[in-house]
Amino acid sequence: MNNDKIKIGLFGFGTVGQSLFTVVKQARNAHAEIRRIAVRDKSKPRKVNADPTLFTENSSDLLDDPEISLIVEVIDDADASWHIVSEALRRRKAVVSGNKAMIASHLPELIELQRQYGAALLYDASSCGSIPVIRNLEEYYDNDLLLEVKGILNGSSNYILSRVFDHGEDYDSALRRAQELGFAESDPSNDISGRDSLYKLIIITMHALGVYVPPKEIFTYGIASIHDSDIRYAREKGYKIKLVAQVVKVSDDRFTMFVMPEFVDKSKYIYSVDDEYNGVVIRGECYDRQFMFGKGAGGLPTASSILSDIMARRYDYRYEYKKTGFHGRPEYTTGVPLRVYVRYAHTDIPSILPFIEIRETYMSAEYRYIIGDIMLSDLIGCRTQLTAPDVFICNFSTFFADCDN
Amino acid sequence: MNNDKIKIGLFGFGTVGQSLFTVVKQARNAHAEIRRIAVRDKSKPRKVNADPTLFTENSSDLLDDPEISLIVEVIDDADASWHIVSEALRRRKAVVSGNKAMIASHLPELIELQRQYGAALLYDASSCGSIPVIRNLEEYYDNDLLLEVKGILNGSSNYILSRVFDHGEDYDSALRRAQELGFAESDPSNDISGRDSLYKLIIITMHALGVYVPPKEIFTYGIASIHDSDIRYAREKGYKIKLVAQVVKVSDDRFTMFVMPEFVDKSKYIYSVDDEYNGVVIRGECYDRQFMFGKGAGGLPTASSILSDIMARRYDYRYEYKKTGFHGRPEYTTGVPLRVYVRYAHTDIPSILPFIEIRETYMSAEYRYIIGDIMLSDLIGCRTQLTAPDVFICNFSTFFADCDN
Numbered sequence: 001m002n003n004d005k006i007k008i009g010l011f012g013f014g015t016v017g018q019s020l021f022t023v024v025k026q027a028r029n030a031h032a033e034i035r036r037i038a039v040r041d042k043s044k045p046r047k048v049n050a051d052p053t054l055f056t057e058n059s060s061d062l063l064d065d066p067e068i069s070l071i072v073e074v075i076d077d078a079d080a081s082w083h084i085v086s087e088a089l090r091r092r093k094a095v096v097s098g099n100k101a102m103i104a105s106h107l108p109e110l111i112e113l114q115r116q117y118g119a120a121l122l123y124d125a126s127s128c129g130s131i132p133v134i135r136n137l138e139e140y141y142d143n144d145l146l147l148e149v150k151g152i153l154n155g156s157s158n159y160i161l162s163r164v165f166d167h168g169e170d171y172d173s174a175l176r177r178a179q180e181l182g183f184a185e186s187d188p189s190n191d192i193s194g195r196d197s198l199y200k201l202i203i204i205t206m207h208a209l210g211v212y213v214p215p216k217e218i219f220t221y222g223i224a225s226i227h228d229s230d231i232r233y234a235r236e237k238g239y240k241i242k243l244v245a246q247v248v249k250v251s252d253d254r255f256t257m258f259v260m261p262e263f264v265d266k267s268k269y270i271y272s273v274d275d276e277y278n279g280v281v282i283r284g285e286c287y288d289r290q291f292m293f294g295k296g297a298g299g300l301p302t303a304s305s306i307l308s309d310i311m312a313r314r315y316d317y318r319y320e321y322k323k324t325g326f327h328g329r330p331e332y333t334t335g336v337p338l339r340v341y342v343r344y345a346h347t348d349i350p351s352i353l354p355f356i357e358i359r360e361t362y363m364s365a366e367y368r369y370i371i372g373d374i375m376l377s378d379l380i381g382c383r384t385q386l387t388a389p390d391v392f393i394c395n396f397s398t399f400f401a402d403c404d405n
Numbered sequence: 406m407n408n409d410k411i412k413i414g415l416f417g418f419g420t421v422g423q424s425l426f427t428v429v430k431q432a433r434n435a436h437a438e439i440r441r442i443a444v445r446d447k448s449k450p451r452k453v454n455a456d457p458t459l460f461t462e463n464s465s466d467l468l469d470d471p472e473i474s475l476i477v478e479v480i481d482d483a484d485a486s487w488h489i490v491s492e493a494l495r496r497r498k499a500v501v502s503g504n505k506a507m508i509a510s511h512l513p514e515l516i517e518l519q520r521q522y523g524a525a526l527l528y529d530a531s532s533c534g535s536i537p538v539i540r541n542l543e544e545y546y547d548n549d550l551l552l553e554v555k556g557i558l559n560g561s562s563n564y565i566l567s568r569v570f571d572h573g574e575d576y577d578s579a580l581r582r583a584q585e586l587g588f589a590e591s592d593p594s595n596d597i598s599g600r601d602s603l604y605k606l607i608i609i610t611m612h613a614l615g616v617y618v619p620p621k622e623i624f625t626y627g628i629a630s631i632h633d634s635d636i637r638y639a640r641e642k643g644y645k646i647k648l649v650a651q652v653v654k655v656s657d658d659r660f661t662m663f664v665m666p667e668f669v670d671k672s673k674y675i676y677s678v679d680d681e682y683n684g685v686v687i688r689g690e691c692y693d694r695q696f697m698f699g700k701g702a703g704g705l706p707t708a709s710s711i712l713s714d715i716m717a718r719r720y721d722y723r724y725e726y727k728k729t730g731f732h733g734r735p736e737y738t739t740g741v742p743l744r745v746y747v748r749y750a751h752t753d754i755p756s757i758l759p760f761i762e763i764r765e766t767y768m769s770a771e772y773r774y775i776i777g778d779i780m781l782s783d784l785i786g787c788r789t790q791l792t793a794p795d796v797f798i799c800n801f802s803t804f805f806a807d808c809d810n
Contacts, residue, residue, distance in 0.1 A: 019691070023550070023691055026549070026690075027548050027549045027550065028549050028731075028732055028733060029548060029549050029728075029731045029732060029733075030548055030549070124545075129692075130691075130692035130693075130695060131695060132541055132545040135541075135544065135545060136537055136540075136541070139540065139544070139713075139717065139722070140529075140537040140540060140713050141713070142713060142716050142717075143432050143434060143435055143709075143712055143713065143716055144431070144432045144433050144434050144435070145428070145432065145709055145712070269698070272677070284709060285431075285709075286424070286428055286535075286705040286706060286708060286709035286712075287534075287535035287699060287700055287705070287706045287709045287710070288535075288699075288700055288706070289699070290535060290536060290697070290698065290699035290700075291696070291697070291698040291699065292695070292696070292697050292698075293674070293695065293696040293697075293698070294692060294693075294694070294695035294696065295692055295693055295695075300691040300692070301691060301692045301693070303691060304548075304550055304689060304690075304691035304692045305692070307548055307550070307691075308544075308545050308546070308547060308548065311547050311548055312544065312547075315725065315727075317544070320720065322720075323434075326433075326434045327433055327434060328433060328434075
């Protein structure tokens, strides 16, 4: 153990940065000190008061400081984040990052940089806010028994669905409320489109199965086009609609992954994951299903997770990416059938989507829907057409016989 | 990382031992091999077939074997377990143990042995079966933010309560069923009396707060004397009765802990922890409440947890007992008021228990109850009288204003 205080260079002083500043100050046994804070605009007023001499607009003031051994990066911009994090690793500084977009896009390069320069990058805060999913997948579910990781990974969209679904609010006012409460970013498009969940799923998959799949190869469908008729349909059948990310072994040597709204019934653990909470189900051969549940959005939960990563550095903790070296790692496939509900109005879904089998059709003056079985690869092939504003797709989880929780 | 196969000496070949044997064989990437198995009686017939030459009745065949670097101990007998584990550590062999009674009773000596001989002891399987509570407390909730750990830690008693409570079975047939399913030991008294939960709570408290409290100093009350009238009372008020273990910070520098039946309402996470499942709520200053849920009883879930400990040894993982070195560790206190329901018949509870305030009393021809506030220390003082078969005590969690989930 290193008993010296860890001297931190902090990039970003938004909601998470300010919360972290407060938490580090409070934690008597953290042995950590924020030495410099890099921001884009020093003069911007902020809620949390910090010594003004801590601030700089020049990233070199942090990266060049030999006293700073740990860079904590909590900025919004993925390109700037990549620049900072990769540069810090090259200078053999340890890094804690919460930028899932950057990490999901650059994971192979980040692993290589860590190996090349012997510097550690931790990012437990990047997935599921305060729930320690990454570390548990890396350290505890570190064997061949893992079959599935599935969950609600985005607090903002779940908050919105919860307001719309359980409290009868309309979509726009739910979104505004999420923004007021600080769950949704000023630009919430990543939350709503499922991209935020996708990034987290990519990171989770690396630590769950040791395989990297780039964002563009994964079917990702959000909740932007959800409509009263979908909510009514779900209610009538006893479902809630949740935005679900999942990675599932479909056989001994293949797995699939996607992000999609899903009809969830009462018997499922994630049914009761409401508001800004996240919930993850980890399924394995011997332990069956385990469920982890906690706050997935907000400054303080994320800050507490970053604090755990900071403290892990006192013990030189690093991800070993153990599973990348496993024998018989499964291969990614999109050649799996799904059962989906597709609601539409004027878009000609029946001629666009090559259903294997149509199970139900419905038609009214306002809208139509089809419930049918379709290959995931075909959904990917048609994804541009599926973004039409009159179209909404929702998955029936029960179609994977074994993966129904 | 150590790429050689870990050679294991296994003590015990009951339900867990046999499950572990099967799981280790299946796990392609475990790099582990069970080299010898010590049992009390080699000739005893067993469900799982293992090469007969693996078995021995002589523990030295394992402890003296220089090829065996890891002892896995899954026997029932706490005294024998202490002998084996302490001897193995002295010989600088790493140990994985699932014996909570032994660990809870000898924790300070076990920590000292590990320090003295540089050998590691892992025991994640000892608490909550397959849920990685210990490791998460040690590695992730490793800061000053932790306020409370509370949960259902015993799968057998929870199974029985679930059958009695949710399915209307009578107590004796529920207990028999638990034994048939392998959740309850042939002697289930530790499960029913709360002692099994107590042992787990002691281990959890060491990793949660860095403080050891010996079993005899902790109030522990089980479910042996639960009666139809208690179940009826709970149902009428919308509660379930759960056997709950908890460690709670009651101020900055003090904490309390106890095991007791508790009235749990629908809004609590542990309300929906049924059957043989375990569920743990971890509450902290920034992340609020996190909930972990999984199978707490049964051979395979426990075996998968032991496999995780075995694999962690490939990376030389050990518990650091970080929090034992923390500044301002809180002190254990029993000087806290609780609100309890005490049902009784002929035992003279009103003159035995020094209530601070009595809130309700009830009396019928068959039984009586008192709901009142009482100091935990006074409950400890009267614990012998409270074991009378006509007495049952149940805690109202809401009395700790801040600790109500």
